Amino acid sequence: MSQLKCDDPVFLHTRREALLILAVWAACLCWVVPYCATYGYRPLPEGTEPELVLGMPGWVFWGVAVPWGAASLASLAMCLFVIQDDDLGEAPESRHDTSESAV
Amino acid sequence: MTCCLLAVGSNAALVTFLVYTAAVFVIAWAANRMLTGKAFLSEYFLGSRSLGMWAFALTFAATSASGGTFTGFPAKIYSHGWILALWIASYMVVPICTMGFVGKRINQLARRCGAITVPDLLRDRFGSPAFGLIATALLVFFMAFNLVAQFKAGSTILKTLILDVPLYGWCVHQLQVFGQQHADSVWMAFLGPHAVVDWGYLMCLVLFGVAVIAYTTYGGFRAVVWTDVMQGVVMVIGVLIMLPLALSQVGGLSNATRQLAKMTPPRIVSLDLRWEQPASEEYRLPRETWLKSGDQPPRIFWTTEGIIVPAGAVEMADVKGMEVTSTDECQRVQQQMEFDSAEVAAARVVEEYQYGMAKNQGGSYVTGPGPMRGDADGFLPLGVAVSFFFMWAISGTGQPQYMVRLMAFKDARTLRRAIMTVTLYFGVIYFPLVIIFCCARVMLPGLDHDPDSIMPRMAVHLTTNVGHGWLAGLLIAAPFAAVMSTVDSFLLVVSSSLVRDVWQRNIDPDASEKTIKRMSYWTTLVIGLIALLGAVNPPRFLQDIIVYVGSGLAAAFLVPVVAALYWPRSNSVGCIAGMLGGFGAHLGMHIWGMLLPGGKFVEPYLLFGLSPVLIGLTSSLVATILLTLATRPPSEDLVRRFFARPGAPVA
Numbered sequence A: 001m002s003q004l005k006c007d008d009p010v011f012l013h014t015r016r017e018a019l020l021i022l023a024v025w026a027a028c029l030c031w032v033v034p035y036c037a038t039y040g041y042r043p044l045p046e047g048t049e050p051e052l053v054l055g056m057p058g059w060v061f062w063g064v065a066v067p068w069g070a071a072s073l074a075s076l077a078m079c080l081f082v083i084q085d086d087d088l089g090e091a092p093e094s095r096h097d098t099s100e101s102a103v
Numbered sequence B: 001m002t003c004c005l006l007a008v009g010s011n012a013a014l015v016t017f018l019v020y021t022a023a024v025f026v027i028a029w030a031a032n033r034m035l036t037g038k039a040f041l042s043e044y045f046l047g048s049r050s051l052g053m054w055a056f057a058l059t060f061a062a063t064s065a066s067g068g069t070f071t072g073f074p075a076k077i078y079s080h081g082w083i084l085a086l087w088i089a090s091y092m093v094v095p096i097c098t099m100g101f102v103g104k105r106i107n108q109l110a111r112r113c114g115a116i117t118v119p120d121l122l123r124d125r126f127g128s129p130a131f132g133l134i135a136t137a138l139l140v141f142f143m144a145f146n147l148v149a150q151f152k153a154g155s156t157i158l159k160t161l162i163l164d165v166p167l168y169g170w171c172v173h174q175l176q177v178f179g180q181q182h183a184d185s186v187w188m189a190f191l192g193p194h195a196v197v198d199w200g201y202l203m204c205l206v207l208f209g210v211a212v213i214a215y216t217t218y219g220g221f222r223a224v225v226w227t228d229v230m231q232g233v234v235m236v237i238g239v240l241i242m243l244p245l246a247l248s249q250v251g252g253l254s255n256a257t258r259q260l261a262k263m264t265p266p267r268i269v270s271l272d273l274r275w276e277q278p279a280s281e282e283y284r285l286p287r288e289t290w291l292k293s294g295d296q297p298p299r300i301f302w303t304t305e306g307i308i309v310p311a312g313a314v315e316m317a318d319v320k321g322m323e324v325t326s327t328d329e330c331q332r333v334q335q336q337m338e339f340d341s342a343e344v345a346a347a348r349v350v351e352e353y354q355y356g357m358a359k360n361q362g363g364s365y366v367t368g369p370g371p372m373r374g375d376a377d378g379f380l381p382l383g384v385a386v387s388f389f390f391m392w393a394i395s396g397t398g399q400p401q402y403m404v405r406l407m408a409f410k411d412a413r414t415l416r417r418a419i420m421t422v423t424l425y426f427g428v429i430y431f432p433l434v435i436i437f438c439c440a441r442v443m444l445p446g447l448d449h450d451p452d453s454i455m456p457r458m459a460v461h462l463t464t465n466v467g468h469g470w471l472a473g474l475l476i477a478a479p480f481a482a483v484m485s486t487v488d489s490f491l492l493v494v495s496s497s498l499v500r501d502v503w504q505r506n507i508d509p510d511a512s513e514k515t516i517k518r519m520s521y522w523t524t525l526v527i528g529l530i531a532l533l534g535a536v537n538p539p540r541f542l543q544d545i546i547v548y549v550g551s552g553l554a555a556a557f558l559v560p561v562v563a564a565l566y567w568p569r570s571n572s573v574g575c576i577a578g579m580l581g582g583f584g585a586h587l588g589m590h591i592w593g594m595l596l597p598g599g600k601f602v603e604p605y606l607l608f609g610l611s612p613v614l615i616g617l618t619s620s621l622v623a624t625i626l627l628t629l630a631t632r633p634p635s636e637d638l639v640r641r642f643f644a645r646p647g648a649p650v651a
Helices: A009-039 A060-083 B002-035 B040-049 B053-062 B070-089 B094-100 B104-113 B118-126 B129-162 B165-179 B187-191 B198-249 B254-260 B327-336 B383-398 B400-406 B412-443 B452-463 B469-476 B477-507 B513-534 B542-566 B572-595 B612-630 B636-643
Strands: B267-274 B283-285 B290-293 B300-303 B307-308 B315-323 B340-351
Touching: A009 A060, A009 B070, A009 B094, A009 B198, A009 B383, A009 B542, A060 B070, B002 B198, B002 B300, B002 B315, B040 B104, B040 B187, B040 B327, B040 B477, B040 B513, B053 B094, B053 B198, B053 B307, B053 B412, B070 B198, B070 B254, B070 B327, B070 B383, B070 B412, B094 B400, B094 B412, B104 B118, B104 B412, B104 B636, B118 B129, B118 B283, B118 B340, B118 B400, B118 B477, B118 B542, B118 B572, B129 B165, B129 B452, B129 B477, B129 B513, B129 B542, B198 B254, B198 B290, B198 B452, B198 B469, B198 B477, B198 B513, B254 B267, B254 B307, B254 B327, B254 B412, B267 B283, B267 B300, B283 B290, B300 B327, B300 B477, B307 B315, B307 B327, B307 B340, B340 B469, B383 B542, B383 B612, B400 B477, B400 B542, B412 B452, B412 B469, B452 B469, B469 B542, B477 B513, B542 B572, B542 B612, B572 B612
Parallel strands: B290 B340
Antiparallel strands: B267 B315, B267 B340, B283 B307, B290 B300, B300 B315
């Protein structure tokens, strides 16, 4: 196996895309959870009003709504500019839906 | 008031249900026509791998949105407030993770080896029939639980929709009479004691179950996909109508959030009631009746059970209820609601929320961790928040019912465009739901004892207020559509595993297409009927079972599948160990939780404060890596087949 080149272009592209997707997920985790933990887990003192942005608590806006928008833009950018239109091969129905299908 | 409102919307709901069911059957008929002239198994279970952008995107989205999205999730928002925005936050990356992370590669490998199920793919990828059978066994084990749970959810939603339709009441009465006449028969023993049989639930279960089983069996995957498309459209329309109505009727989101900030959780109480005049005749005091005490200012309560008040009664003791605990909410309820003539003479506290009542926990509906009845740490402690960020995005990638859809799209361009569509779709569905049901908390007080009903109640309330009660039928069809689209997918995953992975590939490889066709129809039908029977007496804690199944599938399947797709060195021993290790560790956390004093299986032990899915995924990863490196590498032929450029020369 050591001499075999794993050079299937779909494999190489999808592996790179998968790593980038993991990075997007990790970036969202690092933004959302620490921000919400810092600003969203503070009980309101009696008689005070919550800080609001567009009608929602400030920590929800900056900690969830804004990253949600950013993550959506990142996803769209990944789809438009990163994920490639690889040829995934022919469907093998003629081979596999007949009686010789067992390996 | 809400009961009256529900009655207004019920006829619309019944009409919607009938039109909707008819449309589903037309789709199944059309899909069955398409089976003609195509390779049966691939068409019946995978739609001939030809799904276009809209079909693929909406079937993926609709399968993701189960009954929980439109019943359990709104109920949680109503009960715990804005913290649900954090709970659901990782849905911002769910489309790109669940579809993009493995989508293209799993589709390519499935085409390369002709796989039509996940076990099929694993078996071929590693050349190991044993791996295929283990994967099938785990899949059927988990999916069987989930099918029963979803059948119950579907039946419960249908019952909510048509509860106040006169025809429903008449049918239930006939069934009750029939049950009394046959109380000693064998099948009545299966249903349970006549006095406790919920005939309405059973009738809706049969209606819902027969409809889903019939169209899934007859139309196969393509019918499921087409109905998913219709259901996906219904869901998004429902949310898009509700959002502006909720915001305008609550007086703006700022007003709703300010009101929420002043709220404290209700108190569970036992009430003694007193009437100034004795009742002239026996009457029923329904649940959700608003009551006041004689204090100044009065304390406000609502009943959480219906009671019969006998003729001449001037007192009733120990009536179950809840008490509004914040001053602002008391004033609002006094202005908005009608009160019964009974006065609350005494109220004994039965239970207080363990988080959210104390002075240093103010604004619990707009801050974390959110009010919680049975846990002093609140609804979403930070460790659990981290777990949920893994739960939705990462473990969602490991769900076999999604993987099957990823085998069915037409080409890579379709995948890219579908990810964009689902990203926008989830953005339009999930965050607006948080806003809508935070408004519901302010607009419809007094439902803490029955939060699961908030979706239909809110739909009816909003549409009736604007004079378009008929719209409620469309809005409350959304949760029904969500459950249907999930059940049909699970049903096909189970039947395809049994027909393809067990029968065709292990018992009768030479089976003719006619035999396979007959087996596919019968297996789908029989599995559906077994699940329906299982839901006649469903186990308790069904929502917890759904969570157990989802996280268990991820713990067992995610790491082995990712290794199969992206790690040429991975082998069957390592990946089987990873699958069983993830399954075992996840199950172990639940058993550990059960063995603790007063523990239950559905309340797992949180090792290091983390959810079992994280423990399972970690165990699966460690087992896969260690066992793979400790055993022989896979054969060159196998690696070349799946990792080398097609047509590359053999070394």
